[in-house]
Amino acid sequence: MADSDKPTRREVLRDTVRLCGLAGGAFALGGIATRSEAAEMVWQIDPDKCTECGLCASACVLEPSAAKCVHAYAQCGYCKLCFGLFRDKRTGDTTTAENVRCPTDAISRTFIEDPYHQIAVDENRCIGCALCVKGCHQFGNGSMYLQIRHDRCANCNQCAIANVCPADAVVRVPGHRPYMLKRPKG
Amino acid sequence: MRRAGAAFLCLVAPLVAFGQTADQHSQPPPQFTDYRIPIERAAAPRDGSFQYVDLALLACLLVLTAWIVLKRRSRKELRIVSLFALGYFGFYRLGCVCSIGSIQNVAYAIAHSDYRLPLTVAGFFVLPLLAALFFGRVFCGGVCPMGAMQDLLLVKPIRIPASWRAPLEAAPYVYLGAAILFASTGSAFAICEYDPFVGFFRMHGHFLMILFGSAILAVSLFIGRPYCRFLCPYGVLLRWASVFAKYSVSVTPQECVQCHMCADACPFEAIQPPAIAKQDRTEIRRRLTRTLAVTPILIALFAFAGWRMSPMMASWDLRVHRAHVLRDAEMHPPKVKTVLADAWDRHRKTTQDAYVEGSAVEHEFAIGAPILGAWIGLVFALKSLSNLRRRGSNDYEADSSSCLSCARCYSACPVPHREYALPPLPMASIEPPEPVGGAV
Structure with a gap:
């Protein structure tokens, strides 16, 4: 007791x-x-380093990947034969549906005035395979590029894409500026 | 400094890139008659609003679980709570953020002062531990989605022999040490990467991890919560905190009739039988001195092993791997330049830069790996003492450090529990136990 x-x-x-x-x-x-002087960091693809290898589509822990194609209109050449949209087939008709690069048909084009066509990427369909990015980068102005979408990204401690990226293009950026967009100078 | 430089490069690189590509590529900017070049829709920012919902829900669920387990003593209600937690933290929030993984962020934040620990992650690390200090491992019982997943599947628990259990129970300590080492060096976040259940939550994952997760789920049909008991590194911390729990599960509110039924009902072997005979003091002393003599040897042995293995462990790091690849490429230049070497060149970095970065990590491992080894040695030495714990009770009692607050034992106890709520009977001989539920 x-x-x-x-x-x-x-x-x-x-x-x-x-x-x-x-x-x-x-x-x-x-x-x-x-302790707020340090910014929260998030992952982003440096479009300058990206080699369009296509691993972004498969390495991400999310399905579909958090990396998606972004189109910088101001940099676009508005090509009639857009190599982001069509395969670089040197012979035959290249602007038919069979020759579309995108595996999910996420890219559409609208006629503006001869010879210019506007390209648009449907983000809901895009899987981040970078096929269009490769085409646009090789033959065009490089207006199509991949970015990690932060409305999807789980912000893993170690990004699974960064783990496999051959060019070390997935980098940490401050959370208040989470995108590395291609913008015209000035 | 290195990080600041990298961040600066990240910000400036796209501007430089634009200048280059515009020069390199052929298509001139079109001259339109009446078309204005649209500005692309601003990319969505990171949605941070869920953070506070997560944190508030975590706190609420911890209190709710404590109330259900300790006061309501209801397995049925607990099952509803854990189903909700599984649905919300698991399948809706895709298993991230989680307390188990938060250990790594805390370790990384301690090692890197330029990293800001997000408030949610800090909360997920601290709150379950605080709850454990007061109510035992209520986090495991009702809030953890990974625990819920295994617990809800348990259909036919079988007992694991004690000789198997001791080494299996040492695994979480080893895992905790390794996870802290790899996270604090920033090399890998193993707990996230080898999380067996997150693949189910996301409905997508690496094939081997899904296989591993399925195997654990299959095992958990017969063995209670194998991940929680034999792998979970956060369980180690909760175990330590819950030793000091103010209110923890007490099986019977009245006199224990020594019927053994609660111990049979517990699938986690967390209920200690009464200490019938006191262990021989000389025997205890002999074992203690033996362990004390062996401990330094084990620690030294494992620390040496850790030191020997540190280059191998460091080579799993991306930065170290990169340095090795670049050095190899420099010594034996391949016919076609590798993508990495090309990318490295384009950013005007030399192999020396990669080397400096890599050797810094190797240096961290040279310190960290022997410490990890020493830790493992200590765990193994102390595990052999685990059955020497002092047990003062004469009744069947839940061991607060290994009890997962699943509330199964209550219904197994044949002593009528309803009377607990009535005014105490005038029986001097029956001393009410600690006011477990009543004081919550």
Whole structure:
């Protein structure tokens, strides 16, 4: 009965540890909340480094990949024979449906005025395979490029795409500027 | 400094790139008569609003689980809570952020002062531990989606022989040490990468990981929560915290009738039988001195092994691997330049840069790997003492550090629990146990 009145040594020890734990936890959370000078980092594809290898489509932990094609209109040449859209077939008709590069038919074009056609990428269909990026980069202005979409990206501690990227093109960027967009100078 | 440089490069690179590509490529900007070049839709930013919902839900679920396990003592209600947690944290939030993985972020944040630990991750690390300090491992019982997945599948628990259990139970400690080493060097986040269940949550994953996850789920039909008990590194921390739990599961609210039924019902072998005979003191002393003598030898042995293995462990790091690949390419130039070497050149970095980066990581491993080895040695030495723990009780009691708060034992206990809620009977001989539920 005396035990219930006076705490034993063991109980005092436990209470102390608990108190320390509580204080430590509060301290840690407070410290983290105020340690704000460092920015939260997110993953992004550096379009300058990207070699269009196509691993973005398969390496991402998400299905479909968080990497998707972005089209910089201001850089686009509005080519009639767009190699982002069509395969670079040197003979025969190249602007027919059989020759479309994109495996998911995510790229569409609309006629503007002779000879210019506008290209648009349907992000919902894009799987990030980089076939169009390769075509556009090789024969065009490089206006199509891959970016990791942050409305999809799980922001893994170690990006699975970065693990396999042969050109070391997946880099960490500050969370408040999460995209590396191609923009005209000035 | 290196990171700051990298960030700067990241910001500036696209501008430089544009200049280059516009020069290199042929198509001139079109001259339209009446067409304005559209500006691409601003890419969606990262949605951070869910973070606070996650954190608030975690806190609520921890308190709710504690209330159900300790006060309501209801397995049925707990099952509903854990199903909800499985649905929300697992399948809806795709198993990320999770407390188990948060260990790595905390380790990385401690090692790298330029990394800011996100508040959610910090909360997911701290809150379950705080809950364990007060209510035991309620996180495991009702909140962890990975635990829920295994627990809900358990149909026919079979007992694991004690001789098998001891080495299996050492595995989480080893895993914890290794995960901290690889995360703090920034080499790999093994807990995330080798998470057996996240593939199910995302409905997509590496084939081998899905196979591993399926194997664990198949095993958990017969062995209670194999991942939680024999792998989970966060369970180690929870185990330590819950030793100090203020309120933890107490099987019977009244006098234990020593019927053994709760121990049979517990699929995790967490209920300790009463200490019938006191262990021989001289025997205990002998084992203690033997262990104390062996411990330094084991620690030294494993630390040496860790030191020997540190180059191998470092070579798993991407930066070290890159340095080796570039050096090889420099010494034996291949006919076709590799993509990596080409990319490295384009950014005007030399092999020396890669080398400096790689050797810094190798240096970190040269320190970290022996520490990991020493830790493993210590774990093995102390594991042999695990059955020497002092057990003061004369009743069947849940061991708060290994009890996963699943609430199975309550219904197994034949002592009527309803009376617990009634005013205490005037029986001096029956001393009510610690006010487990009542004080919550």
